[in-house]
Amino acid sequence: MIHIENLQKVYEDIPGRVPAIQQIHLHIDRGEIFGIIGHSGAGKSTLLRCVNLLERPSSGSITIDGEDMTSLNAKQLQVKRRKIGMIFQHFNLLSSSTVADNIAFPLRLAGMGQAEIAARIKELLELVGLQDHADKYPSQLSGGQKQRVGIARALANHPDVLLCDEATSALDPQTTNAILALLLDINWKLGITILLITHEMQVIRAICDRVAVMEKGLIVETGKVLDVFLQPQHPVTKDFVGQVSDFATSMTDDGPSVNSGNTQGTMIRITYIGAKTYEPILFETVKSTNVTFAIMQGTISSMKGVPYGQLVVQLSGAQQEEIDTVIAKLKQEGMDVEVITP
Numbered sequence: 001m002i003h004i005e006n007l008q009k010v011y012e013d014i015p016g017r018v019p020a021i022q023q024i025h026l027h028i029d030r031g032e033i034f035g036i037i038g039h040s041g042a043g044k045s046t047l048l049r050c051v052n053l054l055e056r057p058s059s060g061s062i063t064i065d066g067e068d069m070t071s072l073n074a075k076q077l078q079v080k081r082r083k084i085g086m087i088f089q090h091f092n093l094l095s096s097s098t099v100a101d102n103i104a105f106p107l108r109l110a111g112m113g114q115a116e117i118a119a120r121i122k123e124l125l126e127l128v129g130l131q132d133h134a135d136k137y138p139s140q141l142s143g144g145q146k147q148r149v150g151i152a153r154a155l156a157n158h159p160d161v162l163l164c165d166e167a168t169s170a171l172d173p174q175t176t177n178a179i180l181a182l183l184l185d186i187n188w189k190l191g192i193t194i195l196l197i198t199h200e201m202q203v204i205r206a207i208c209d210r211v212a213v214m215e216k217g218l219i220v221e222t223g224k225v226l227d228v229f230l231q232p233q234h235p236v237t238k239d240f241v242g243q244v245s246d247f248a249t250s251m252t253d254d255g256p257s258v259n260s261g262n263t264q265g266t267m268i269r270i271t272y273i274g275a276k277t278y279e280p281i282l283f284e285t286v287k288s289t290n291v292t293f294a295i296m297q298g299t300i301s302s303m304k305g306v307p308y309g310q311l312v313v314q315l316s317g318a319q320q321e322e323i324d325t326v327i328a329k330l331k332q333e334g335m336d337v338e339v340i341t342p
């Protein structure tokens with residue numbers, strides 16, 4: 001749905017000026033929820049705004065649904081943007097217009113008739129759960145309700161792509177979860193492709209299929225969310241993964257914060273993904289050996305319906321060779337095993 005090739009943006013054409021984004025390549029599938037995470041100044045907003053040409057890139061190309069964005073003239077771009085909805089951190093609603101009028105705005109611009117507009121507003125209000133608020137003004141709404149209006153407005157012209165610019169950063173955690181659930185629901189119901197930027201790993205974990213991590217205008221890591229969470233490679237990614245509580249102690253460079261009170265044996269971390277999470281592979285592997293195990297730390301959870309888990313286990317009770325054999329067998333069974341302390 002979205003192809004970005006060698007994208008670069010330099011804000012001012014001053015020699016020596018560091019580009020806000022550089023050498024960005026991204027391919028986002030139709031129907032995917034793709035997240036971009038990075039610290040302040042990493043270039044996330046610049047990248048997002050280049051996608052619908054709110055910011056014109058200095059070089060490189062952006063193709064959306066087969067159409068090269070940079071080659072469109074002003075009129076063509078206006079039409080194309082109807083198929084690319086956008087929501088914002090601070091909602092950007094018209095304060096002197098009602099909820100219904102805010103949603104009607106893009107429909108009027110698209111030349112839709114009054115009766116059709118009224119029917120579409122009704123549909124959209126139902127979709128975002130604001131049926132009883134059509135005649136209210138933004139000042140009479142909570143933050144979460146304002147973002148629901150923003151979402152309804154962004155979806156008005158049946159877009160193929162929804163761009164989300166820190167859409168939940170101004171909301172409390174409970175409201176954030178409700179808005180993320182709504183975005184997930186919209187993605188499922190409408191098959192819409194969602195590209196979001198955030199500085200919160202919780203947002204990525206809650207709804208994204210894949211993630212790209214940005215630092216100093218570059219994408220430093222990209223992959224499926226589960227893979228990136230379980231095996232972060234870049235230090236910035238490790239920092240972000242550490243934000244999420246049940247990974248915080250086990251995933252950072254410092255290793256697990258487990259205190260066995262017993263330094264003998266070998267400490268390993270086993271990562272499970274999918275059906276293997278529920279299989280007694282560890283027990284089956286050690287039962288015919290002299291090796292015993294103690295579970296020092298464990299998590300089982302699921303991300304978008306895929307179960308995953310991590311166990312930090314101390315293997316002991318046998319010669320090192322036998323422990324090494326157990327580790328090798330676990331790997332043969334397809335387990336991802338990392339030796340933490342030999």
Ligand SMILES: Nc1ncnc2c1ncn2[C@@H]1O[C@H](COP(=O)(O)OP(=O)(O)OP(=O)(O)O)[C@@H](O)[C@H]1O
Nearest residue numbers: 011012020038039040041042043044045046047199
């Ligand atoms: N309009 C602009 N003119 C000049 N420089 C800009 C402009 N907008 C952004 N920049 C610069 O480009 C770089 C990337 O900024 P950008 O806003 O894209 O990052 P970000 O990751 O979205 O940060 P934040 O999370 O704080 O919004 C920064 O160095 C910023 O100062």
